[in-house]
Amino acid sequence: MTTSQSSAGSGADLAISLRDATKTFGTKSGKPFTAIHDVTMDVRRGEFVTVVGPTGCGKSTTLSLVSGLEPATVGTVTVDGRPVDGIPDGVGYMFQSDAILPWKTVLDNVALGLRYRKTPAKQAHERARDWIQRVGLAGFEDRYPHQLSGGMRKRVAMAQTLITEPTVLLMDEPFGALDVQTRELMQDELLRLWSGSGAAVVFVTHDLTEAIALADRVVVMTAGPATVKDVVEIDLPRPRKVEEIRLTPAFTDLYRRVWDSLREEVEITRARGASNVA
Numbered sequence: 001m002t003t004s005q006s007s008a009g010s011g012a013d014l015a016i017s018l019r020d021a022t023k024t025f026g027t028k029s030g031k032p033f034t035a036i037h038d039v040t041m042d043v044r045r046g047e048f049v050t051v052v053g054p055t056g057c058g059k060s061t062t063l064s065l066v067s068g069l070e071p072a073t074v075g076t077v078t079v080d081g082r083p084v085d086g087i088p089d090g091v092g093y094m095f096q097s098d099a100i101l102p103w104k105t106v107l108d109n110v111a112l113g114l115r116y117r118k119t120p121a122k123q124a125h126e127r128a129r130d131w132i133q134r135v136g137l138a139g140f141e142d143r144y145p146h147q148l149s150g151g152m153r154k155r156v157a158m159a160q161t162l163i164t165e166p167t168v169l170l171m172d173e174p175f176g177a178l179d180v181q182t183r184e185l186m187q188d189e190l191l192r193l194w195s196g197s198g199a200a201v202v203f204v205t206h207d208l209t210e211a212i213a214l215a216d217r218v219v220v221m222t223a224g225p226a227t228v229k230d231v232v233e234i235d236l237p238r239p240r241k242v243e244e245i246r247l248t249p250a251f252t253d254l255y256r257r258v259w260d261s262l263r264e265e266v267e268i269t270r271a272r273g274a275s276n277v278a
């Protein structure tokens with residue numbers, strides 16, 4: 001399937017909708033810089049969409065329009081049917097560098113997600129204990145971040161985000177800094193925690209294996225300014241175990257399919273030279 005947009009449906013089941021969204025930044029030189037161009041993409045409630053594209057093409061910028069951190073210059077962006085104007089309710093984020101505070105314990109860090117939303121301390125701590133258990137960190141409530149492994153810190157970050165029960169979860173290379181084995185563990189954890197949550201996820205990654213293993217659909221973006229080049233449906237059965245599913249012939253076919261689409265864009269980006277995309 002080759003489409004010029006990622007259209008998942010319409011109406012009430014849409015959690016996220018971008019329509020011809022373009023983002024142009026002002027620069028010091030005075031020459032405007034267009035980071036993404038005419039991006040049209042829908043994500044249904046409960047759907048897991050991953051986004052791949054060449055380095056610097058505009059993937060994070062796309063997320064920042066959905067999160068309300070940046071307004072679209074042209075086009076429309078809606079979350080839960082409402083135009084994005086500032087940070088929408090019900091949106092959770094996870095980035096490569098986590099938002100864990102080194103001077104707070106695991107319990108306080110996880111509770112922070114709720115404390116920022118004015119939940120009383122006692123209630124926030126009760127729910128934090130529950131989430132710490134769900135992410136497999138029971139017994140580590142009183143540890144500080146420097147006493148944790150990279151994977152454990154990610155579990156804290158995941159609990160901190162998921163405790164707010166976001167309806168839209170935006171993830172920008174959240175496992176990018178982890179070693180391969182820990183990354184696969186965290187991918188499985190994420191799928192387990194997400195399944196049945198009803199959250200719509202947009203997950204940006206450079207790792208095609210990760211993109212395919214997690215997704216219902218993979219959106220392939222062009223060299224910058226990014227637009228949607230292709231959307232690949234991932235019809236692999238769920239529940240999935242990443243280390244098992246990536247060895248199946250169906251997975252290999254999908255990998256080839258996504259890479260065939262992405263390769264040309266990566267080559268265009270390489271030909272332009274790193275200095276133009278940094």
Ligand SMILES: Nc1ncnc2c1ncn2[C@@H]1O[C@H](COP(=O)(O)OP(=O)(O)OP(=O)(O)O)[C@@H](O)[C@H]1O
Nearest residue numbers: 025033035054055056057058059060061062277278
């Ligand atoms: N605030 C800004 N002002 C000017 N240019 C920006 C701004 N934010 C991003 N850009 C530029 O927009 C382009 C897209 O950046 P973005 O971070 O969205 O790409 P990306 O695909 O997420 O990158 P990567 O793959 O390296 O993570 C880049 O050339 C970047 O320098």
